Amino acid sequence: MNRPHDPASPATPPVAPAPYPAPTTRARLRVEIAIVLGLSLGASAVYSVLSIVNRLTQQTALSQQTATLNSPLSSREFFDLAYQVLGVAVDLVPVLLVAFLLWREERPHLGRLGVDFSRAGRDTLGGVGLALAIGIPGIGLYLVGKALDLTVTVVPTNLGEHWWTVPVLLLSALRAGVTEEVIVVAYLFARLRDLGWRTWPIIVTAALLRGSYHLYQGFGAFVGNVVMGVAFGWLYVRFGRVLPLVVAHVLMDAAVFVGYPWAATTFPTLFGLPS
Template sequence: MTRRPVGETGAVDTTTTTAPTTRRRLRAEILIVLGLSLGEAAVYAVVNILARLTLTTPLGEQSTALNPSRSPRPYLDLVYQLLGIGFALVPVALALFLLSEPGRRATARIGLDGTRPWRDLAAGTGLAALIGVPGLGLYLLGRALGVTVEVQASALAEHWWTVPVLVLAALKNALLEEVVVAGYLIERLEQLGWGPRAVVATSAVVRGAYHLYQGFGPLLGNVVMGVVFGEYYRRRRRTMPLVVAHTLIDVVAFVGYALLPAAALAALGLA
């Protein structure tokens, strides 16, 4: 495969001469990575929404819980939470390993480094604001239309470690989704010779699919998020701002849900 240098905007000319054998291996690799991570979650989400739609209870009257407690014993619950976060990051390590090249680290290749922290923080904060507020609006609209389940962003009991674990869970989600669906998937699809629109659309659809268990509002919201994040990565070749944005969005959702009084959550249509 040949690839021309990165331009001033960070965009890469993805003209390739990938051999057929290499393309077959890349397709198999993509399926394996997705099958071990978010592709698996997408399949389960599709089955889950079909199961929900065939219940006698309307979709809008159903609920799902994120970050549930795993044990009534607090310290055992903490161990389970940390183990779940740690093992969920294994596909991230796999994707980075597969993207690495001689003389070039994968973290540098996809912009998951600390070379421009303030610019990444500013860009990530802007992306979080751009996506977070409309995302909440789509969730509330979906709830009003009865096509989105009630999402409990945190079902953890109150312990001294609850907020730190929720922050770690938010960071885990950000790393898993942005490294695999933005960085890894877009890089590999471009190596297969896919065009920009197809690459971004595929990344966005995968992102939306594994949120489908929450209903059709989150599906649409995450597809939109996937288009914005995918296009940002395609042009800038940096996942760090995406990780910052995703972490901020999830921290606000998880920690806010855990700390806000029930009356406030009810007023926002979140409980």
């Protein structure tokens, strides 16, 4: 026979809530970084190192070799456009991955990546100024590198003259700016801080990574991008905002991609193909 419930008797203890997940371990963070870089610019760095070894073991001087940044992907115009747009979209997936990994509930949701649009106007103006400060000396370094046979002849584009050529080149510039600054600066800085790294080792490591995936363009490009990486890294640490870096990078690449046909025609000795 069931006994009546006694109000004075202690209630049945509630089921204990499931424990929170354990904090991310250092080993797990290292694996995460390796996966993110392996899907993005770390893989580019490996290919770039292999490329410069290939170039150096050829009989042709570096300055007489070429590296084309935006090439046709199909002889049929519609499919070329489709492949170009698809390539940009696929290359931005690792950016979505790091945004997912560092998303937080409170606003700004992407604060750990230095993404905050509350001062977008000021950040954009800062990016314009930074593009001028970095871009103009960068052109000079490229020309010096070619003269010293340390840099290949970079051909920013050999896409045909289509109605979509300029928009695709601008998308390509956007891809480079967003991918490099969000992953190499914002994401990598956040995760290396989580691992306990100090500021300057983070800045130098990120700058060397930036230089390494540009090695396929020669040693002048490596040095120039390392210097740019140090400057960008210091600015990011100083202000904690990635948008000015993205704006500067996009503007510099857009100017080079879109302005190349004019530059190669106007100054063929400096920017044209090797004779």
